[in-house]
Amino acid sequence: MRRGRGRDFGSLWVWRDKCVRDRLGWYYSVATNSMPAKYLICKRVAVNPSIDGMDMDGLLKEYNAALEQFLMLWSSVKSGSIMIKDIPIAETNLLDLLTSIVKRYLRACNFCRWQCRIDRLAGGKLGACRLEAESRVSTFFHHQGEEIVFRGSKGSGTIFFTSCNMRCAFCQNGDISTDRFNGSIVTPYMIALMAYKLRLEGCHNINWVGGEPTIHLHNIVEAIHEMSRFTVKKVSDFEGELFMIRSINADMPYEYAKSINNAFYADEFNVPQLWNSNFFMSKEALNILRCLMDVWLPDLKFGSNRCSLRLARTPWYWETVTNNIKQIHNWNEDMVIRHLIMPGHVECCTKPVLEWVADNMPEALINIMDQYRPENYCDPYSPNYDPAYKDMAKYPSRQEIDEAYRYAKDLNLNFEIITFEKYLR
Ligand code: SF4
Known part of the structure; x- marks a missing residue:
C-alpha cells in the first residue's frame, strides 16, 4: 500500500501514532x-519604539522582557485561552526587535560557534563561512525526500x-556547501x-537549509518579518512579482496549483518554520x-571531536551541538534529531x-539514516576526491547499519x- 500520496496532510497515517x-x-x-506560526505571535508582542537608538545591552534587555511576554502569549495561544485575532498587532514588535539584533550581530558576526566577530557588512575579511552580508539561494522547491512528517503529501517547502x-568531507550537498557563489x-x-x-502550492512548512542556514540568520529573520506582512488582501499583488524568483525554483517548469486555503490563519499568511541545521x-x-x-531538525553527526x-x-563540535540540542529539549520544543550512519564510524560516532x-532525552524522535554515499572529497569519481578520506569512500555495510x-x-x-516509514509505503 502506498501511504502519504494524494492524501490530506492532517490525515496521514503517521499522525495516528500518539508519540509522533x-x-x-x-x-x-x-x-x-x-x-498561528510563532512569528504571528511575535507581531503581538510590543517592544520599546526607540530600539533603533539602543546599544546592544539595551536591545538584549528589551529582548529578555519581550521573550517573557512572548512565552506567556504562546502558552495562552497553545491552550486555546487566547486567539491572536483578539490581540492587536503592535506597531513596534518583537519581529522588529529580532531584526535589529541580528543586523547588529552581523557587524561583529557571532551567528555560530566560530565567533569570528568580523564585520560582514564592511566586507573584506571573511569568517569560516566565507560570506559577507549577502545571501545566495541555490534552489527552492517542494522537497519530497524529507521525513514523512515534513514532506507530507505535497512536499516540504525547502530553501537551499x-x-x-563546517567542512564535512562527505557532504551530501557538496555543490552547495563548498561553493559560496x-x-x-x-x-x-x-x-x-x-x-x-x-x-x-500546498507545502507543509518552510524548510531552512543549506549548506547551513545559520550563517544567513540576518536575511532569514528579515524574510520572516516580510512574510508576516502578507495578508489575504495582498495575495494578488504578489503574483506579478514571482518572476523575480522563477529562475531559482527547481520545480519549474511544472506549476503547482495555488490556493489560499493552504496558507492562511484568519487573514494572515501562516506557515510553520523548520530549522534544518x-x-x-x-x-x-x-x-x-x-x-x-x-x-x-538538528543533525547530530559526530560522536567525538576527534x-x-x-x-x-570543526573543533568544539560535541559540546556545541549537544548543548544546543539539549537547550531545545529543555525549552520543550518540537524536534526530530537526525543521525547519519557513516562507514567505519558506528563505534566512535553512532553509538x-x-x-x-538515551541519557538526555530518551523520548525524542530520532531518524537514524542509512543513505550515506561517498560524496564531495570522499567520492573517488569526483575531481575533488582526496585520498586522505579513502576510508570514507564507500557505503556503510549492511552489518554496520x-x-x-x-x-x-x-x-x-x-x-x-520515523526511520523506517519509507519501507512502510
Ligand atoms: S556565521 Fe560565518 S562569520 Fe559568523 S561566526 Fe559563523 S563562520 Fe564566522
Missing part, C-alpha cells in the same frame, strides 16, 4: 492552520542556501516570496530562533550519539516510525 503526534503537536497545528560553517543573490523580500509560493550555531543565534522556529576535526575540520540521546539499529532498539529509542 505528542512530540510534534505544535508543528502539526500550525501546518494544518489550526494554530549557499555555503557552510553557487546560486543567486536574494533579498529578504525575495526569500519571503519563495515561502509564499511554496505555501500557497548542523546546530553548530551560537547561543545568541539559538535565542533569536527560539521565537521564530516552530519545529527543529572525528569532527578529521572529517569536518555515542545514540547513548547521549543493522548494528546501529540493534543498538538503538536496545536503548529503547524512539526511532522506528
Whole structure:
C-alpha cells in the first residue's frame, strides 16, 4: 500500500501514532492552520519604539522582557485561552526587535560557534563561512525526500542556501556547501516570496537549509518579518512579482496549483518554520530562533571531536551541538534529531550519539539514516576526491547499519516510525 500520496496532510497515517503526534503537536497545528506560526505571535508582542537608538545591552534587555511576554502569549495561544485575532498587532514588535539584533550581530558576526566577530557588512575579511552580508539561494522547491512528517503529501517547502560553517568531507550537498557563489543573490523580500509560493502550492512548512542556514540568520529573520506582512488582501499583488524568483525554483517548469486555503490563519499568511541545521550555531543565534522556529531538525553527526576535526575540520563540535540540542529539549520544543550512519564510524560516532540521546532525552524522535554515499572529497569519481578520506569512500555495510539499529532498539529509542516509514509505503 502506498501511504502519504494524494492524501490530506492532517490525515496521514503517521499522525495516528500518539508519540509522533505528542512530540510534534505544535508543528502539526500550525501546518494544518489550526494554530498561528510563532512569528504571528511575535507581531503581538510590543517592544520599546526607540530600539533603533539602543546599544546592544539595551536591545538584549528589551529582548529578555519581550521573550517573557512572548512565552506567556504562546502558552495562552497553545491552550486555546487566547486567539491572536483578539490581540492587536503592535506597531513596534518583537519581529522588529529580532531584526535589529541580528543586523547588529552581523557587524561583529557571532551567528555560530566560530565567533569570528568580523564585520560582514564592511566586507573584506571573511569568517569560516566565507560570506559577507549577502545571501545566495541555490534552489527552492517542494522537497519530497524529507521525513514523512515534513514532506507530507505535497512536499516540504525547502530553501537551499549557499555555503557552510563546517567542512564535512562527505557532504551530501557538496555543490552547495563548498561553493559560496553557487546560486543567486536574494533579498529578504525575495526569500519571503519563495515561502509564499511554496505555501500557497500546498507545502507543509518552510524548510531552512543549506549548506547551513545559520550563517544567513540576518536575511532569514528579515524574510520572516516580510512574510508576516502578507495578508489575504495582498495575495494578488504578489503574483506579478514571482518572476523575480522563477529562475531559482527547481520545480519549474511544472506549476503547482495555488490556493489560499493552504496558507492562511484568519487573514494572515501562516506557515510553520523548520530549522534544518548542523546546530553548530551560537547561543545568541539559538535565542533569536527560539521565537521564530516552530519545529527543529538538528543533525547530530559526530560522536567525538576527534572525528569532527578529521572529517569536518570543526573543533568544539560535541559540546556545541549537544548543548544546543539539549537547550531545545529543555525549552520543550518540537524536534526530530537526525543521525547519519557513516562507514567505519558506528563505534566512535553512532553509538555515542545514540547513548547521549538515551541519557538526555530518551523520548525524542530520532531518524537514524542509512543513505550515506561517498560524496564531495570522499567520492573517488569526483575531481575533488582526496585520498586522505579513502576510508570514507564507500557505503556503510549492511552489518554496520543493522548494528546501529540493534543498538538503538536496545536503548529503547524512539526511532522506528520515523526511520523506517519509507519501507512502510
Ligand atoms: S556565521 Fe559563523 S563562520 Fe560565518 S562569520 Fe559568523 S561566526 Fe564566522
